[in-house]
Amino acid sequence: MSLNPALEKKAYSKEHQAFLNGVLRRKRLISVARWGILIALLALWELAASLNWIDPFIISSPSRILGTLQSLWSEGTLLTHIGITLYETIVGFVLGTVLGLGLAIALWWSDTLSRILDPYLVVLNSLPKIALGPILIVWIGAGTSAIITMTLLISLIVTVMGMLNGFLEVSKEKVLLLKTFGATKYQILRKVILPASVPSLISSLKINIGMSWVGVIVGEYLVSKAGLGYLIVYGSQVFKLDLVMTSIVILSIAAALMYEGIALLERHVIKQGKL
Amino acid sequence: MSLNPALEKKAYSKEHQAFLNGVLRRKRLISVARWGILIALLALWELAASLNWIDPFIISSPSRILGTLQSLWSEGTLLTHIGITLYETIVGFVLGTVLGLGLAIALWWSDTLSRILDPYLVVLNSLPKIALGPILIVWIGAGTSAIITMTLLISLIVTVMGMLNGFLEVSKEKVLLLKTFGATKYQILRKVILPASVPSLISSLKINIGMSWVGVIVGEYLVSKAGLGYLIVYGSQVFKLDLVMTSIVILSIAAALMYEGIALLERHVIKQGKL
Amino acid sequence: MHEKPLVEFQNISMIYHTLSGETHAVDRVSFDVHDGEFVSIVGPSGCGKSTLLSMAAGLLKPSNGSVKVLGREVECPTSDVGYMLQKDHLFGWRTIRQNVLLGLEVQKKLTPENIDKAERLLDTYGLAEFADHYPHQLSGGMRQRVALIRTLAINPSILLLDEAFSALDYQTRLAVSDEISGIIRNEKKTAVLVTHDISEAISMADRVVVLSKRPARLKEIYDIRLTASSESPIERRKAPEFKEYFNQIWKELDVHVA
Amino acid sequence: MHEKPLVEFQNISMIYHTLSGETHAVDRVSFDVHDGEFVSIVGPSGCGKSTLLSMAAGLLKPSNGSVKVLGREVECPTSDVGYMLQKDHLFGWRTIRQNVLLGLEVQKKLTPENIDKAERLLDTYGLAEFADHYPHQLSGGMRQRVALIRTLAINPSILLLDEAFSALDYQTRLAVSDEISGIIRNEKKTAVLVTHDISEAISMADRVVVLSKRPARLKEIYDIRLTASSESPIERRKAPEFKEYFNQIWKELDVHVA
Amino acid sequence: GEQKLTTLKVNEVTHSVFYAPQYAAMNLGFFEEEGLNIELTNGGGADKSMTAVLSGEADIGLMGPEAAIYVYNEGKEDHPVIVGQVTKRDGSFIVGREADEDFDWESLRGKTIIGGRKGGIPEMTLEYVLKSKGLNPGEDVEVLTNIQFDLTAGAFTGGTGDYATLFEPVASTLESEGKAYVVAAVGEASGEVPYTAYMAKKSYVEKNSDTVERFLRALARGQEWVNSHTPEEIAEAIAPSFADADLDILASVAQRYKDTDAWMTTPVMTEDSFTRLQDIMESAGELDQRVPFDQLIDNSYAEKALK
Ligand SMILES: Nc1ncnc2c1ncn2[C@@H]1O[C@H](COP(=O)(O)OP(=O)(O)OP(=O)(O)O)[C@@H](O)[C@H]1O
Ligand SMILES: Nc1ncnc2c1ncn2[C@@H]1O[C@H](COP(=O)(O)OP(=O)(O)OP(=O)(O)O)[C@@H](O)[C@H]1O
Ligand SMILES: [Mg+2]
Ligand SMILES: [Mg+2]
Secondary structure (H helix, E strand, O other), rough: OOOOOHHHHHHHOOHHHHHHHHHHHHHHHHHHHHHHHHHHHHHHHHHHHHHHOOHHHHHHHHHHHHHHHHHHHHHHHHHHHHHHHHHHHHHHHHHHHHHHHHHHHHHHHHHHHHHHHHHHHHHHHHHOHHHHHHHHHHHOOOOOOHHHHHHHHHHHHHHHHHHHHHHHOOOHHHHHHHOOOOOHHHHHHHHHHHOOHHHHHHHHHHHHHHHHHHHHHHHHHHEEEEOOHHHHHHHHHHHHHHHHHHHHHHHHHHHHHHHHHHHHHHHHHHHHOOO | OOOOHHHHHHHOOOHHHHHHHHHHHHHHHHHHHHHHHHHHHHHHHHHHHHHOOOHHHHHHOHHHHHHHHHHHHOOOOOOHHHHEEEEEEEEHHHHOOOOOHHHHHHHHHHHHHHHHHHHHHHHHHOOOOHHHHHHHHHHOOHHHHHHHHHHEEEEHHHHHHHHHHHHHHHOOHHHHHHHHOOHHHHHHHHHHHHHOOOOHHHHHHHHHHHHHHHHHHHHHHHEOOOHHHHHHHHHHHOHHHHHHHHHHHHHHHHHHHHHHHHHHHHHHHHHHHHH | OOOOOOEEEEEEEEEEEEEOOOEEEEEEEEEEEEOOOOEEOOOOOOOOOOHHHHHOOOOOOEEEEEEEEEEEEEOOOOEEEEOOOOOOOOOOOOOOOOOOHHHHOOOOHHHHHHHHHHHHHHOOOOOOHHOOOOOHHOOHHHHHHHHHHHHHHHHOOOEEEEEEOOOHHHHHHHHHHHHHHHHHHOOOOEEEEEOOOOHHHHHHHOOOEEEEEEEEEEEEEEEEOOOOOOOHHHHHHOOHHHHHHHHHHHHOOOOOOO | OOOOOEEEEEEEEEEEEEOOOEEEEEEEEEEOOOOOOOEEEEEEOOOOHHHHHHHHHHHOOOOOOEEEOOOEEEOOOOOEEEEEEOEEEEEOOOOOHHHOOOHHOOOOOOOOOHHHHHHHHHHOOOOOHHOOOOOOHHHHHHHHHHHHHHHHOOOEEEEEEEEOOOOOHHHHHHHHHHHHHHHHOOOOEEEEOOOHHHHHHHOOOEEEEEEOOOOOOOEEEEEEEOOOOOHHHHHHHHHHHHHHHHHHHHHHOOOOOO | OOOEEEEEEEOOOOOOOHHHHHHHHHHOHHHHHEEEEEEEOOOOOHHHHHHHOOOOOOOEEEOOOHHHHHHOOOOOOOOOEEEEEOOOOOOOOOEOOOOOOEEEEEEEEOOEEEEEOOOOHHHHHHHHHHHOOOOOOOOOOOOEEEOOHHHHHHHHHHHOOEEEOOOOOHHHHHHOOOEEEEEEEEEHHEEEEEEEEEEEEHHHHHHHHHHHHHHHHHHHHHHHHHHHOOOOHHHHHHHOOOOOOOOHHHHHHHHHHHHHOOEEEOOOOOOOHHHHHHHHHHHHOOOOOOOOHHHEEHHHHHHHHOO
């Protein structure tokens, strides 16, 4: 705790060196195991496909995926598809975050409002929003706006509830402290509730981003001219499962990267603020 | 705290009576507002549809939904559809809970395993599983098993992560206490980790049930002969948007009821155990 | 004793209403706190001590009776009263300086003089070099001192301390209460301290108010006169009369473990 | 004093290794605890007191030196040693009886005699009527007594108490430590108590071990001889020598608030 | 084009070589020459395409006329009007797991066949054909209707069913992979039916009669062009509309449609074929009430365009 690592760096004892080596060895082992599993899986897949143990036409194979990737790249459409899906996801995510925050603040502000709306929130929360897909296009029309609406539908309520829970978990005593200074409700919001909820806000973002991806893919299934979801639909329409698998691989990488981005932000904020 | 309400019931002071009346009045107000909103929305909807402000063909109307409900009922298929979807949801939910618990225990048991698998879990967690729909059918075949697999795909990882988090949040000191008695790892699991995580297990169930509904609906979109998801698909195919809306209404009621069931269980357990 | 009392508790009663019933917390309590005085309040757990302080701070309205501060009835929190809670509740996302200025910020009194005064307090009580640190970098005792300075920064006429030291470990607690009592006497503040620790109550206060178990009634007020070499609580604990007071109050409280 | 010591700390050193560096927690500490003795350990925060107890309980291995209980080197937790933590950690989902039997259950010793013994303990110490209650229905003091009985149920030769009273409020704390000391002496147990509270250490113990700040070195061992009318800690506090010991140990600890 | 083009939003039910005349007209610039800029979206199902039309999201939709019949029968005032036809036969093929040169419908007896979703025209046509061949669906042959349209090929390849009805280019793709063999064309057995047609809301057609006419003129040229060119030429002309597609497959698919006589040569729908469509729907139990031809079909624009 109060140790200054910089000062002690030179003076590591033999035991400590051994401990550090042990930690390092374990870390390496884990890293090797992780990559090992990945490589083994890919190799097995490739092998199984090339020896026809499994049908590469159906299950595809790493080399076929690479090939598809390459041809998409040389056609110049790869980045367009990724870009469109990313754009929709980010718009949905940002809108969801902003609207979610606003709604959560409103519900925090008025206890009466929040109690009145409670049953509606439960229904909206538990309803599988996917079911609304078919009527959504009727109402919103087929276009990017429908995709983004789908995304919002899927992500908004979860985000609002996560954020509101965060607000309500802020220690009553911190709020009391502000009240002893005669703070207004707005000041309590600004000076305690919001800053104290930063960690829970970020963990809502982690859920929100996942939901946004789901929303965009569902949206693109319903209506789209381009994007990764479109590629999946198109690929299965013309039965190019390589294209489907390739899109899924890209999708999983993109989604994982975004999630990790927010997780990184989270660790940074928590480290920074020691909240 | 130590007051015995039974003893005091008769002896309420005037002030306390006034307070209780105030609480009651507020409760009534909220209840009135909730029903008021519902009724106003329904009335507005009906009015707008019958005056053709909105196109009842597209947006349906409460009376049309009631009519559809009635005709489904008299055809005798209403309960079949609801039953099938409920059955799939419950099977998916139970399987997801059991498998999720098993996996979460495995990951809790071996820290190394959990660290090795961590990046895979992140990818699986952030990937919108909906995207796997098209290849799922190729791999699993078309049938109820595909629906349940979809449900598991969607719910499992979230459930595992929720449960594992619950396990890891159990107070280190409670575990230490058991260690002072010389408890084995298995005893620690049985006697502290599992019972202490009951609340977080239940809150994982709340997420799991929501995800199961999504999974079943998505699954029924992909393959189905009956069920609420099927009704939605069929209804939109033959342009019976009333059927679509009716199914959505039934769906939202069923999902909300199930969610509330688990929430009730949660309140009961928390009240019971004062954990 | 002095001229006009700074705080007057006048025939205070408090009844809490909840769905599970009503709790009679305080029953007709009256006492005064004079300018420059240090009053401790002791009483069994849950008897209504915090309730009394909350009413003085304007956070609660008594069901009956009134609290006056500086002759005016208390309606809502004002800068006349500084309230210090059990935990320091420093905000982790603010530096020590920003934490200290919190009250002024809320009360929209961030004038250069006030900021200056806060800086001077930090300086006087050995925290100047930590002004740009974050709370987690400070020890528990230092944090509690920061919390006191945050309260002093709004320049209250009276300080209310609700078990302000009980979150600290024993040795730190002795040292911190010594220091804080020094600061309070130094800044010539009036203070009311709620505590469970009888020794702490006696060693810090000019008077000790003993309350009965719930509903809190005034049981006794002890005027503490100790023949000690200094005003420091640690010194005062060594006074010969200390044990006398302790035994009397201990008996008065009549602690029985349920 | 007595024959063979029950616990022997032999030249114990402990170094913690973490990624951010190494922490030298305990440095060559040796002392013995004899059968039937009550030893208190005091020392500054974070000096390594809990570390010492953990080693005696077999939860930790010293980097150097060894701890012997009943002449055998401690390797892992055994039923010879009962460990009591700061909080009671009663399990909310178990009744009081089930909580008390927890240790026996884990050690697979749920024999009728052992169960009987536990029931008798509950009965003797006034908890029989609460045996089927749940922990949240008990007061803090009662819960702490249950925690002690849970520890006594496994029939340890020695009890290790790590700040076992510090989560209680002051008055309850005095009363509970009085009671528990009574129980321990009644059951003729040997005990080691870690505490920050010097008065508590003196009032309960036959000997007080004072440790230096980290790395913990043995500073001094005080044999406490008080001329008190009874063994009760509250009575012992009134002994004339009490203040003497307090002042000596207070000085020895040299508390300075950072 | 230099002059200002009118943008026309067209929603097609799916993206398929089946609609080659449309892509030919697009890629050869016929629409532009009529002053039209086509903004094409893929509905992925008649329900969604129809929805796009009804909600004004699309000006014109390309899909099966049955969607218009459903909407008309639901009592919608401003119902869609069919203005031009593209295909005149079912475009799906029965595929089996083995090549079968002398396929006989009787060989389906006792087997399982993957059809389309209930209520969709492919499924209804299939059942109609089966019945006409003396096979009663559900008794003599089991028809699986539980699989989403996009996924039938996957399910078949994954081992479900003995036969499946597949569209192009999937049938050709599977055939070239040796996963499935085309044994019969449903369209050949069903006779002529209006299978895919352009439709727009009545109000839209009334307000934009000029645009509709120009659209149909360009389409008619596309139909004429496809009719008079070889499959290879067609493949080349439509290739830009099919990303990542194999010219050979496009050509073989085009060949197959030519062989089965799937494409209309003009946009004009005949009342005969419309009647057959309603027969099919009626026999599937999906038609509540027959719709008069002249209520739903307006050939006047197509006829004008042909002049
Ligand atoms: N907001 C409230 N609503 C209902 N009852 C309350 C409320 N606040 C306190 N009480 C009850 O009033 C009584 C007195 O509470 P108070 O907090 O003033 O006691 P205290 O003497 O400060 O207790 P402690 O020693 O535990 O700090 C308690 O029984 C408590 O349960
Ligand atoms: N598992 C551990 N890993 C690394 N360092 C540790 C560990 N446990 C304790 N320490 C460090 O060792 C030192 C002594 O810890 P210990 O808990 O024994 O002190 P203590 O005297 O019981 O403190 P306290 O008075 O706060 O209870 C502290 O500086 C602590 O940070
Ligand atoms: Mg209090
Ligand atoms: Mg400790």
